[in-house]
Amino acid sequence: GEKHRLSAEIERIVQGHLKYKYEDVSDGWDLIHQEGEMKVYRREVEENGLVLDPMKIFHTIKGVTGHEICHYFWEFQYRMEWETTLDSTKIIEVLDPQTVVFYQVHKRVWPAAQRDSCFWSHIRSFTSSDEDQPTWLVVNYTTSHLLAPIKSPQVRIVANVALICETVINEPPLNPKDIKRENIECKLTYVAFVNPGGWVPSAALRSVAKREYPRFLKRFSSYVLEQTRDKPILF
Ligand SMILES: CC(C)(C)c1cc(CCc2ccccn2)cc(-c2ccc(S(=O)(=O)CCO)cc2)c1
Numbered sequence: 001g002e003k004h005r006l007s008a009e010i011e012r013i014v015q016g017h018l019k020y021k022y023e024d025v026s027d028g029w030d031l032i033h034q035e036g037e038m039k040v041y042r043r044e045v046e047e048n049g050l051v052l053d054p055m056k057i058f059h060t061i062k063g064v065t066g067h068e069i070c071h072y073f074w075e076f077q078y079r080m081e082w083e084t085t086l087d088s089t090k091i092i093e094v095l096d097p098q099t100v101v102f103y104q105v106h107k108r109v110w111p112a113a114q115r116d117s118c119f120w121s122h123i124r125s126f127t128s129s130d131e132d133q134p135t136w137l138v139v140n141y142t143t144s145h146l147l148a149p150i151k152s153p154q155v156r157i158v159a160n161v162a163l164i165c166e167t168v169i170n171e172p173p174l175n176p177k178d179i180k181r182e183n184i185e186c187k188l189t190y191v192a193f194v195n196p197g198g199w200v201p202s203a204a205l206r207s208v209a210k211r212e213y214p215r216f217l218k219r220f221s222s223y224v225l226e227q228t229r230d231k232p233i234l235f
Contacts, residue, residue, distance in 0.1 A: 004095045006143070010122050013141050017162040022187050025056055033214050040214055043074060051202040055213055057190040060158070061221045062180040063088035066165025068234045069126065069188060070136040072224045073163050074123040076100065084225040086210065087114075092147040098123050102140075103148040104159070109208060117157045118148035122232050132234065133167040164189045167235070181233060190217060 025031075025041045030178050035183035037060040045052045052069050061069065079089050093101040099122045119142045125134040140161040150156050164193040165188045169179060192213065196205060229235070 001096050001098065004099070006095060006099065006120055009141075010099065010120065010139070013160065014122065014124070014137070014139055014162075017137070017139060017164065017191060020191065021162075021164050029056060032210055035214060035218070038214060038217060040210075042209070046202065049202075051200070051205045052195055053082075053206065053209060055190075055192045055209065057192075057213060057217055058188070058191070059217055059221065060185055060187050061183045061225070064186050064224050064228055065167040065184055065233060066133070066136040066166070066186045066188070066235055068228050069165045069186050069221075069224055070123055070125075070138045070163060070225060071234065073220065074121060074138045076102070078223075078227070082220045083221065085216070087190075092118075092145055095120070099142060101145055101148075103145070105154070112196070112204075113153050113155045113198055115157045115196055115198075116141065116148075116154045117142065117159055118145050119143055119159055119161075131166070133169065135164065135166050137162060137164040139163075155196070157197050158195040160193040162189075162191045164191075179233065181228075184233065 027045050029041040031039060032042045039058045041056040045054060058203050072082070074222045076089070076091050080086065083089070087105040087107050089102055089104040091100045092103050095101065099120060101118065101120050104117045106117065108114040119140045121138065121140045123138045125136045127134040140159060142158045142160065168185050168187060170183050170185065172183065173179060
Protein backbone atom coordinates (compact mmCIF):
# COMPACT_ATOMS: atom_id res chain seq x y z
CA GLY A 1 0.00 0.00 0.00
CA GLU A 2 0.96 3.68 -0.05
CA LYS A 3 3.89 4.65 2.21
CA HIS A 4 3.60 7.19 5.04
CA ARG A 5 5.75 8.65 7.83
CA LEU A 6 5.35 5.54 10.01
CA SER A 7 5.86 2.88 7.31
CA ALA A 8 9.52 2.20 8.12
CA GLU A 9 8.97 2.00 11.89
CA ILE A 10 5.94 -0.29 11.41
CA GLU A 11 7.96 -2.64 9.21
CA ARG A 12 10.79 -2.78 11.76
CA ILE A 13 8.47 -3.43 14.75
CA VAL A 14 6.32 -6.01 12.92
CA GLN A 15 9.38 -7.96 11.70
CA GLY A 16 10.78 -7.82 15.23
CA HIS A 17 7.62 -9.41 16.63
CA LEU A 18 7.61 -12.13 13.99
CA LYS A 19 11.20 -13.05 14.82
CA TYR A 20 10.50 -12.87 18.57
CA LYS A 21 7.30 -14.95 18.33
CA TYR A 22 9.20 -18.15 17.51
CA GLU A 23 11.64 -17.65 20.36
CA ASP A 24 10.76 -20.40 22.84
CA VAL A 25 9.81 -19.55 26.40
CA SER A 26 11.98 -22.23 28.04
CA ASP A 27 14.77 -19.91 29.19
CA GLY A 28 14.04 -16.91 31.36
CA TRP A 29 10.22 -17.06 31.15
CA ASP A 30 8.02 -18.16 34.07
CA LEU A 31 4.67 -19.82 33.48
CA ILE A 32 2.59 -17.71 35.87
CA HIS A 33 -0.92 -18.79 34.91
CA GLN A 34 -2.52 -21.66 33.03
CA GLU A 35 -6.23 -21.93 32.31
CA GLY A 36 -7.57 -24.40 29.74
CA GLU A 37 -5.76 -23.66 26.48
CA MET A 38 -4.29 -20.41 27.81
CA LYS A 39 -0.67 -20.32 29.03
CA VAL A 40 0.61 -17.01 30.47
CA TYR A 41 4.38 -16.46 30.66
CA ARG A 42 6.24 -13.53 32.21
CA ARG A 43 9.88 -12.47 32.26
CA GLU A 44 10.78 -10.42 35.32
CA VAL A 45 12.53 -7.29 34.03
CA GLU A 46 13.13 -4.12 36.04
CA GLU A 47 14.82 -1.01 34.72
CA ASN A 48 15.91 1.52 37.38
CA GLY A 49 13.22 0.28 39.74
CA LEU A 50 10.48 0.21 37.08
CA VAL A 51 8.74 -3.09 36.35
CA LEU A 52 8.79 -3.77 32.61
CA ASP A 53 7.92 -7.49 32.69
CA PRO A 54 7.33 -8.68 29.13
CA MET A 55 4.27 -10.94 28.92
CA LYS A 56 3.77 -13.74 26.44
CA ILE A 57 0.41 -15.54 26.25
CA PHE A 58 -0.37 -18.59 24.11
CA HIS A 59 -4.02 -19.44 23.60
CA THR A 60 -6.10 -21.64 21.31
CA ILE A 61 -9.67 -20.58 20.58
CA LYS A 62 -11.91 -23.15 18.90
CA GLY A 63 -14.51 -21.99 16.38
CA VAL A 64 -12.89 -18.77 15.11
CA THR A 65 -10.18 -17.84 12.60
CA GLY A 66 -7.12 -15.69 13.14
CA HIS A 67 -8.61 -13.16 10.75
CA GLU A 68 -11.76 -12.86 12.94
CA ILE A 69 -9.70 -12.47 16.14
CA CYS A 70 -7.53 -9.74 14.61
CA HIS A 71 -10.52 -8.03 13.01
CA TYR A 72 -12.32 -7.57 16.37
CA PHE A 73 -9.09 -6.62 18.12
CA TRP A 74 -8.09 -3.97 15.57
CA GLU A 75 -11.42 -2.45 14.49
CA PHE A 76 -12.20 0.61 16.54
CA GLN A 77 -16.00 0.27 16.71
CA TYR A 78 -15.94 -2.92 18.85
CA ARG A 79 -13.28 -1.81 21.32
CA MET A 80 -15.45 -0.50 24.14
CA GLU A 81 -17.52 -3.69 23.98
CA TRP A 82 -14.68 -5.96 25.09
CA GLU A 83 -12.13 -3.57 26.66
CA THR A 84 -13.30 -3.09 30.24
CA THR A 85 -10.21 -1.14 31.35
CA LEU A 86 -10.90 1.96 29.25
CA ASP A 87 -12.72 5.19 29.98
CA SER A 88 -12.47 6.22 26.31
CA THR A 89 -10.82 5.41 23.00
CA LYS A 90 -10.76 7.33 19.73
CA ILE A 91 -9.01 7.28 16.37
CA ILE A 92 -6.99 10.46 15.92
CA GLU A 93 -5.47 9.65 12.52
CA VAL A 94 -5.94 7.16 9.68
CA LEU A 95 -2.62 6.54 7.91
CA ASP A 96 -3.77 3.83 5.48
CA PRO A 97 -6.51 1.16 5.37
CA GLN A 98 -4.45 -1.05 7.77
CA THR A 99 -2.99 1.61 10.06
CA VAL A 100 -4.63 4.06 12.49
CA VAL A 101 -3.48 6.06 15.50
CA PHE A 102 -5.57 5.61 18.69
CA TYR A 103 -5.72 7.75 21.79
CA GLN A 104 -7.10 5.94 24.91
CA VAL A 105 -7.79 6.94 28.50
CA HIS A 106 -7.55 3.95 30.84
CA LYS A 107 -9.73 3.54 33.90
CA ARG A 108 -7.94 4.74 36.98
CA VAL A 109 -6.53 1.95 39.15
CA TRP A 110 -6.40 3.45 42.64
CA PRO A 111 -4.02 4.68 44.09
CA ALA A 112 -2.10 5.05 40.78
CA ALA A 113 -2.66 8.19 38.70
CA GLN A 114 -4.89 7.84 35.61
CA ARG A 115 -3.07 6.49 32.52
CA ASP A 116 -3.57 7.33 28.89
CA SER A 117 -2.06 5.81 25.75
CA CYS A 118 -1.41 6.81 22.17
CA PHE A 119 -0.26 4.22 19.71
CA TRP A 120 -0.30 3.33 16.06
CA SER A 121 -2.29 0.17 15.43
CA HIS A 122 -1.48 -1.89 12.35
CA ILE A 123 -3.24 -5.01 11.02
CA ARG A 124 -1.87 -7.30 8.31
CA SER A 125 -1.91 -10.85 7.01
CA PHE A 126 0.67 -12.91 5.18
CA THR A 127 1.00 -16.47 4.02
CA SER A 128 4.23 -18.36 4.62
CA SER A 129 5.04 -20.94 1.99
CA ASP A 130 4.46 -24.00 4.23
CA GLU A 131 1.05 -23.10 5.65
CA ASP A 132 -2.26 -22.97 3.77
CA GLN A 133 -4.06 -20.44 6.00
CA PRO A 134 -2.64 -16.90 6.26
CA THR A 135 -1.22 -15.59 9.54
CA TRP A 136 -2.98 -12.44 10.79
CA LEU A 137 -1.44 -9.97 13.22
CA VAL A 138 -2.15 -6.67 14.95
CA VAL A 139 0.56 -4.53 16.53
CA ASN A 140 -0.15 -1.62 18.89
CA TYR A 141 2.93 0.57 19.39
CA THR A 142 3.25 3.81 21.33
CA THR A 143 3.70 6.91 19.21
CA SER A 144 3.60 10.62 19.93
CA HIS A 145 0.97 12.72 18.21
CA LEU A 146 0.02 16.41 18.08
CA LEU A 147 -3.63 15.49 18.83
CA ALA A 148 -2.60 13.54 21.95
CA PRO A 149 -0.69 16.04 24.05
CA ILE A 150 0.65 14.72 27.36
CA LYS A 151 -1.23 16.60 30.04
CA SER A 152 -0.84 16.22 33.79
CA PRO A 153 -2.10 14.52 35.92
CA GLN A 154 -2.50 11.76 33.33
CA VAL A 155 0.52 9.50 32.92
CA ARG A 156 1.32 8.27 29.38
CA ILE A 157 1.96 4.52 29.17
CA VAL A 158 4.51 3.12 26.75
CA ALA A 159 3.22 -0.05 25.10
CA ASN A 160 4.42 -2.45 22.45
CA VAL A 161 1.78 -5.14 21.98
CA ALA A 162 1.38 -7.82 19.30
CA LEU A 163 -1.40 -10.31 18.64
CA ILE A 164 -0.27 -12.95 16.12
CA CYS A 165 -2.85 -15.51 14.98
CA GLU A 166 -2.66 -18.72 12.98
CA THR A 167 -5.72 -20.61 11.78
CA VAL A 168 -5.88 -24.42 11.92
CA ILE A 169 -8.49 -26.41 10.01
CA ASN A 170 -9.00 -29.83 11.63
CA GLU A 171 -10.19 -32.71 9.39
CA PRO A 172 -10.71 -30.40 6.41
CA PRO A 173 -13.69 -31.57 4.31
CA LEU A 174 -12.95 -32.25 0.65
CA ASN A 175 -14.74 -29.09 -0.41
CA PRO A 176 -13.46 -25.99 1.48
CA LYS A 177 -16.98 -24.54 1.20
CA ASP A 178 -18.13 -27.23 3.67
CA ILE A 179 -15.74 -26.11 6.44
CA LYS A 180 -17.73 -25.62 9.66
CA ARG A 181 -16.79 -23.67 12.79
CA GLU A 182 -16.21 -26.94 14.66
CA ASN A 183 -13.38 -27.68 12.17
CA ILE A 184 -11.47 -24.44 12.85
CA GLU A 185 -9.40 -23.02 15.66
CA CYS A 186 -7.18 -19.99 16.14
CA LYS A 187 -3.75 -20.44 17.72
CA LEU A 188 -2.69 -17.05 19.04
CA THR A 189 0.43 -15.55 20.58
CA TYR A 190 -0.10 -12.32 22.50
CA VAL A 191 3.04 -10.40 23.47
CA ALA A 192 2.92 -7.26 25.60
CA PHE A 193 5.65 -4.91 26.75
CA VAL A 194 3.79 -2.31 28.77
CA ASN A 195 5.53 0.31 30.86
CA PRO A 196 2.67 1.95 32.77
CA GLY A 197 4.84 5.05 33.23
CA GLY A 198 5.22 7.01 36.40
CA TRP A 199 5.64 5.14 39.62
CA VAL A 200 3.56 2.06 40.48
CA PRO A 201 4.68 -0.24 43.31
CA SER A 202 6.28 -3.21 41.53
CA ALA A 203 4.43 -5.84 43.60
CA ALA A 204 1.08 -4.13 42.91
CA LEU A 205 1.88 -3.83 39.20
CA ARG A 206 2.85 -7.50 38.96
CA SER A 207 -0.38 -8.60 40.63
CA VAL A 208 -2.49 -6.29 38.45
CA ALA A 209 -0.78 -7.59 35.29
CA LYS A 210 -1.13 -11.20 36.43
CA ARG A 211 -4.85 -10.65 36.94
CA GLU A 212 -5.58 -8.28 34.04
CA TYR A 213 -4.00 -10.06 31.09
CA PRO A 214 -5.73 -13.46 31.41
CA ARG A 215 -8.98 -11.67 32.22
CA PHE A 216 -8.70 -9.48 29.13
CA LEU A 217 -7.86 -12.40 26.83
CA LYS A 218 -10.71 -14.56 28.23
CA ARG A 219 -13.20 -11.74 27.89
CA PHE A 220 -11.98 -10.80 24.39
CA SER A 221 -12.08 -14.45 23.18
CA SER A 222 -15.66 -14.99 24.38
CA TYR A 223 -16.67 -11.65 22.83
CA VAL A 224 -15.35 -12.77 19.41
CA LEU A 225 -17.00 -16.21 19.76
CA GLU A 226 -20.37 -14.62 20.48
CA GLN A 227 -19.98 -12.06 17.64
CA THR A 228 -19.07 -14.70 15.05
CA ARG A 229 -21.29 -17.62 16.20
CA ASP A 230 -23.93 -17.39 13.48
CA LYS A 231 -21.90 -15.47 10.90
CA PRO A 232 -20.16 -16.95 7.83
CA ILE A 233 -16.51 -17.83 8.60
CA LEU A 234 -14.11 -14.96 7.76
CA PHE A 235 -10.91 -16.70 6.56
C1 LIG B 1 -0.92 -2.98 34.42
C2 LIG B 1 -0.81 -3.48 32.99
C3 LIG B 1 -1.62 -4.78 32.89
C4 LIG B 1 0.64 -3.74 32.67
C5 LIG B 1 -1.38 -2.47 32.00
C6 LIG B 1 -1.60 -1.16 32.44
C7 LIG B 1 -2.16 -0.26 31.55
C8 LIG B 1 -2.40 1.15 32.00
C9 LIG B 1 -3.61 1.27 32.93
C10 LIG B 1 -3.23 0.81 34.30
C11 LIG B 1 -3.80 -0.33 34.80
C12 LIG B 1 -3.41 -0.78 36.05
C13 LIG B 1 -2.46 -0.06 36.78
C14 LIG B 1 -1.91 1.08 36.21
N1 LIG B 1 -2.30 1.49 35.00
C15 LIG B 1 -2.46 -0.64 30.24
C16 LIG B 1 -2.22 -1.95 29.83
C17 LIG B 1 -2.55 -2.38 28.44
C18 LIG B 1 -2.42 -1.50 27.35
C19 LIG B 1 -2.75 -1.90 26.05
C20 LIG B 1 -3.24 -3.18 25.80
S1 LIG B 1 -3.69 -3.68 24.20
O1 LIG B 1 -3.53 -5.13 24.14
O2 LIG B 1 -2.92 -2.92 23.24
C21 LIG B 1 -5.41 -3.38 23.96
C22 LIG B 1 -5.70 -1.96 23.62
O3 LIG B 1 -6.21 -1.29 24.74
C23 LIG B 1 -3.37 -4.06 26.86
C24 LIG B 1 -3.03 -3.67 28.17
C25 LIG B 1 -1.68 -2.89 30.72
